[in-house]
Amino acid sequence: MKTVPCSAVIDGFDPTGGGLTRDAIGLGRVAEKGLDVRHGTILSLEDINVSFDGFKALTNLSLYIGVGELRCIIGPNGAGKTTMMDVITGKTRPTSGSAWFGETLDLTRMSEVDIAQAGIGRKLQKPTVFEALSVFENLELAQKTDKSVWASLRARLSGEQKDRIDEVLETIRLGQSRHRPAGLLSHGQKQFLEIGMLLMQSPQLLLLDEPVAGMTDAETEFTAELFKSLARKHSLMVVEHDMGFVETIADHVTVLHQGQVLAEGSLQQVQADERVIEVYLGR
Amino acid sequence: MNQPLTLTAAQKAGPKATVIALGLALAVLVAMPLLHLLPAEHALHVSAYTLTLVGKILCYAIVALALDLVWGYAGLLSLGHGLFFALGGYAMGMYLMRQSAGDGLPAFMSFLAWNELPWYWYGTSSFLWAMCLVVLVPGVLAFVFGFFAFRSRIKGVYFSIMTQALTFAGMLLFFRNETGFGGNNGFTDFKTILGFSISAPATRATLFLATVALLTGSLYLGFRLARSKFGRVLTALRDAENRLMFCGYDPRGYKLFIWTLSAVLCGLAGALYVPQVGIINPSEMAPTQSIEAAVWVALGGRGTLIGPLLGAGLVNGMKSWFTVAFPEYWLFALGALFIVVTLYLPKGVIGLIKRRGE
Numbered sequence A: 001m002k003t004v005p006c007s008a009v010i011d012g013f014d015p016t017g018g019g020l021t022r023d024a025i026g027l028g029r030v031a032e033k034g035l036d037v038r039h040g041t042i043l044s045l046e047d048i049n050v051s052f053d054g055f056k057a058l059t060n061l062s063l064y065i066g067v068g069e070l071r072c073i074i075g076p077n078g079a080g081k082t083t084m085m086d087v088i089t090g091k092t093r094p095t096s097g098s099a100w101f102g103e104t105l106d107l108t109r110m111s112e113v114d115i116a117q118a119g120i121g122r123k124l125q126k127p128t129v130f131e132a133l134s135v136f137e138n139l140e141l142a143q144k145t146d147k148s149v150w151a152s153l154r155a156r157l158s159g160e161q162k163d164r165i166d167e168v169l170e171t172i173r174l175g176q177s178r179h180r181p182a183g184l185l186s187h188g189q190k191q192f193l194e195i196g197m198l199l200m201q202s203p204q205l206l207l208l209d210e211p212v213a214g215m216t217d218a219e220t221e222f223t224a225e226l227f228k229s230l231a232r233k234h235s236l237m238v239v240e241h242d243m244g245f246v247e248t249i250a251d252h253v254t255v256l257h258q259g260q261v262l263a264e265g266s267l268q269q270v271q272a273d274e275r276v277i278e279v280y281l282g283r
Numbered sequence B: 001m002n003q004p005l006t007l008t009a010a011q012k013a014g015p016k017a018t019v020i021a022l023g024l025a026l027a028v029l030v031a032m033p034l035l036h037l038l039p040a041e042h043a044l045h046v047s048a049y050t051l052t053l054v055g056k057i058l059c060y061a062i063v064a065l066a067l068d069l070v071w072g073y074a075g076l077l078s079l080g081h082g083l084f085f086a087l088g089g090y091a092m093g094m095y096l097m098r099q100s101a102g103d104g105l106p107a108f109m110s111f112l113a114w115n116e117l118p119w120y121w122y123g124t125s126s127f128l129w130a131m132c133l134v135v136l137v138p139g140v141l142a143f144v145f146g147f148f149a150f151r152s153r154i155k156g157v158y159f160s161i162m163t164q165a166l167t168f169a170g171m172l173l174f175f176r177n178e179t180g181f182g183g184n185n186g187f188t189d190f191k192t193i194l195g196f197s198i199s200a201p202a203t204r205a206t207l208f209l210a211t212v213a214l215l216t217g218s219l220y221l222g223f224r225l226a227r228s229k230f231g232r233v234l235t236a237l238r239d240a241e242n243r244l245m246f247c248g249y250d251p252r253g254y255k256l257f258i259w260t261l262s263a264v265l266c267g268l269a270g271a272l273y274v275p276q277v278g279i280i281n282p283s284e285m286a287p288t289q290s291i292e293a294a295v296w297v298a299l300g301g302r303g304t305l306i307g308p309l310l311g312a313g314l315v316n317g318m319k320s321w322f323t324v325a326f327p328e329y330w331l332f333a334l335g336a337l338f339i340v341v342t343l344y345l346p347k348g349v350i351g352l353i354k355r356r357g358e
């Protein structure tokens, strides 16, 4: 219910990390007060292993996201992309390895709720909105505010908060549907609503699992613009199968395959990589 | 669970019509006990039988409302609300038994040749303490049960089965004579409440009015909650708990709050039921009682607040007619009703009225 204090610096943490370099491309240090991002890294996954009944979904996965970066994750079905997001958001606990948010928050020990409150937002692969509530109410619930029971019992929207919701409605182009129940929206609109909810939450790190699935070309293009405008101020991790979309937005691409990082670099670089061509692009 | 149906149907059906209907219903309910005070020969006299029957149904209506708060809004189907109702009833019953026993022990204890009150009976001769028990016993039990159930993320069918098991365990416990609550006979033969004869018309009228007040208060509270952000969080929790957690809400506190509140409302309803009906025994904790409550809510329309009240009224009205006319067919009728509702009236009677209105 309370945000986790972020001041305690964990001792004995080796900033040089393991195999991959920890030198994230620090595109900015606009991280919010409270989150310690001295090394320009907002997220560090190190040697993460996850297995489901003996099946290894992630194997020694290491990955670093820089502050303000927009990272795309690609990889064939079943590569472990969603599982990785589950680890970051506390839904799945890794069998070994570490996951740090900033320098000090150990994600493997935090609950889903604490992680969300600490500033990691997530869009699920299957668009999930509160179907019985109106579009406006969906955004209202997502907004960054005190989320305890007592606060909710007494909550009233301030003018400022209403303006913010209107602004986001404008951004996601759902102004016309503000009073419609979210369950009646089209697939693409639900995707936008969920993105809008993330905007309301204004997390420092956004995890977006296949955000443009089911969108029209125009909508996809618009989403690309939106994400690009979000980067720098926020850090984004986007999982997408749509290569055109990835090409438009990505600074940096990571290829996952069978629970491991296969390659990392610009899209051109990874597309030229032999192994990537073999397992993924040239199937 | 996903049908877009949270705004109270009443709001959509036109607030004016609803307010008028509610006002009329309230006027009738307030008039009834007053008419009961008229001399028996008077044409407008309401008999004690009628008043008791309606009073009993009103108590059930409060249970339906309480169940709607947890089931209709938070998506927690409780099949054990009868337990909280009965516990409230037993707490009130303890006081009433002490009233009839005077300085001695309640009759059933003398019958068991006990010569001392069990510790948990201490203080029950005080009305105030008994009222505290009415709130505390169901409230604390619900809180503790909910705390562990929600912490372990028990949901859906598993939650329902656990609540059903809880009420069943309660029934078995209260059936035992050694438990100290009169075994399978429970409590009956009440004489006075706060010194007033329990069967006097004025006492009956007062108890009835208190029930109407509790129902009105609960309904108001329900409306306020449903329209608050808290209510919207509950709905969100019902439809997409995962998403809600990723938004930074901890569902446990929300569930626990509404769950405990709901249990307390049931306890209060039980406390008003016992002096009006004149008996409480472990059959109130029978699993079928709690299942019946779920039928009232489903029939009326869950997540609508008003619907469950209608549901409780309709089913219990039918029940009292059936048990006089064709006693052996009531359970079949109830089963048939449930099937019809699930198949043809997913949104209950309220849904039907709403469709007519449009």
Ligand SMILES: Nc1ncnc2c1ncn2[C@@H]1O[C@H](COP(=O)(O)OP(=O)(O)OP(=O)(O)O)[C@@H](O)[C@H]1O
Pocket: A052, A055, A057, A075, A076, A077, A078, A079, A080, A081, A082, A083, A084, A125
């Ligand atoms: N809860 C679970 N229990 C067992 N196996 C699981 C579980 N979750 C994921 N897996 C398996 O782990 C592997 C990785 O799944 P994951 O959903 O992370 O893949 P993905 O990269 O997101 O694929 P897609 O592109 O299809 O979304 C898959 O083989 C999947 O079957």
Ligand SMILES: [Mg+2]
Pocket: A081, A082, A083, A125, A209
């Ligand atoms: Mg996936």
